[in-house]
Amino acid sequence: MSIQPLRVGVIGAGTVGREVVRAFLERSPRLMPSDGAPLVLTAVAEKFTERAIANGIPEALLTDAPAHLVASTDVDVIVETMGGAEPAHTLVAAALQHGKSVVTANKHIVAHYGPELERLAREAGVPFRFEAAVGGGIPLLGPIAQDLAANRIARVRGIVNGTTNYMLTAMTREGRDYAEVLAEAQAKGYAEADPTADVEGLDALNKLVILARLAFGAWIDPAAVSNRPGTTTGAPGLPGITGVTAEDVAALAAEGRVLRLIATTRLAEDGAIEASVVPTAVPAESPFGRCDGVLNRVEVDGLPVGRVAFEGPGAGGPAAAAAVLSDLVSIARGLGSTWAGSPAAAERSAIEVRPVAGECVAAPSGACYPVGD
Numbered sequence: 215m216s217i218q219p220l221r222v223g224v225i226g227a228g229t230v231g232r233e234v235v236r237a238f239l240e241r242s243p244r245l246m247p248s249d250g251a252p253l254v255l256t257a258v259a260e261k262f263t264e265r266a267i268a269n270g271i272p273e274a275l276l277t278d279a280p281a282h283l284v285a286s287t288d289v290d291v292i293v294e295t296m297g298g299a300e301p302a303h304t305l306v307a308a309a310l311q312h313g314k315s316v317v318t319a320n321k322h323i324v325a326h327y328g329p330e331l332e333r334l335a336r337e338a339g340v341p342f343r344f345e346a347a348v349g350g351g352i353p354l355l356g357p358i359a360q361d362l363a364a365n366r367i368a369r370v371r372g373i374v375n376g377t378t379n380y381m382l383t384a385m386t387r388e389g390r391d392y393a394e395v396l397a398e399a400q401a402k403g404y405a406e407a408d409p410t411a412d413v414e415g416l417d418a419l420n421k422l423v424i425l426a427r428l429a430f431g432a433w434i435d436p437a438a439v440s441n442r443p444g445t446t447t448g449a450p451g452l453p454g455i456t457g458v459t460a461e462d463v464a465a466l467a468a469e470g471r472v473l474r475l476i477a478t479t480r481l482a483e484d485g486a487i488e489a490s491v492v493p494t495a496v497p498a499e500s501p502f503g504r505c506d507g508v509l510n511r512v513e514v515d516g517l518p519v520g521r522v523a524f525e526g527p528g529a530g531g532p533a534a535a536a537a538v539l540s541d542l543v544s545i546a547r548g549l550g551s552t553w554a555g556s557p558a559a560a561e562r563s564a565i566e567v568r569p570v571a572g573e574c575v576a577a578p579s580g581a582c583y584p585v586g587d
């Protein structure tokens with residue numbers, strides 16, 4: 215008896231979506247797992263249809279009506295790669311309510327609407343997967359939720375934004391200008407449509423919320439996560455890497471340190487969750503200091519395992535598409551949601567969130583950057 219194919223509809227054929235579609239058009243055998251259903255692409259919803267056709271997507275697959283796709287009885291799985299808050303959130307919620315499995319690369323909607331989307335997926339009994347939302351192509355969320363499930367996780371920290379890591383690396387190594395390296399990161403397809411989310415640390419903050427959900431079983435409020443370094447006056451610094459100057463970079467380099475935008479979340483003894491996303495001064499010759507360019511690196515400290523580290527390409531269409539496609543294969547193989555067997559998340563309102571405390575080093579701009587190892 216042959217297994218019924220799983221019919222896939224993709225919403226958004228931009229940087230990530232078009233790479234997902236390309237894998238289907240190339241008829242990758244990896245989309246036909248030997249122990250699951252074959253995956254077939256049935257439709258692609260894209261606002262800019264002409265651009266999609268120019269990118270090689272057959273006109274016959276295209277629609278400009280994503281709301282129809284999420285309600286269509288001809289689609290079993292929705293892939294959301296349009297990004298942004300709305301209409302992505304409404305479309306994903308509707309897809310789950312229609313009983314469709316969903317794969318998304320959208321860290322904003324997972325971080326901000328995680329409690330609602332998790333509830334809808336659990337109520338409908340359908341998988342909701344979002345591996346591509348954190349760490350680009352690095353298999354990270356699955357290993358935390360599944361392979362490390364028997365551990366008590368105490369801390370997760372990492373470089374989770376490729377754009378800012380690319381910028382900080384170029385500013386440090388080549389002494390280049392902030393605006394110039396940001397434009398380069400955008401041209402390479404690393405940055406968000408509005409790169410403010412990257413440089414202000416909001417993208418990394420969304421990813422930290424998702425990591426905390428899998429590590430600690432609770433959706434924390436993104437608004438409660440600190441994204442500003444301290445300053446020598448005691449006032450909050452500028453968000454993310456926006457206050458980092460060439461003078462700061464040079465002064466730290468003279469001490470053998472480099473800046474990395476590090477997202478950290480820790481489970482405190484009183485049950486609170488500490489969470490911060492701040493430029494952090496780490497030794498140049500350390501695993502984070504050596505993590506260059508668009509690479510991401512995440513370290514998970516747990517008991518009894520100790521420290522486990524993940525490193526790889528953290529942004530860009532091909533990397534994120536690889537994670538989306540792997541999620542599709544997992545669904546075809548009958549695996550569940552990204553949170554695997556973990557119980558429903560704790561109520562967001564029940565969790566106290568506070569910044570991660572620690573010593574800092576003063577820099578010429580007046581910022582006081584936390585010291586990392």
Ligand code: HSE
Pocket residue numbers: 347349350374375376377378404405406412417528529530
């Ligand atoms: N803008 C994001 C980054 C894309 O630079 O990491 C991948 O999530």
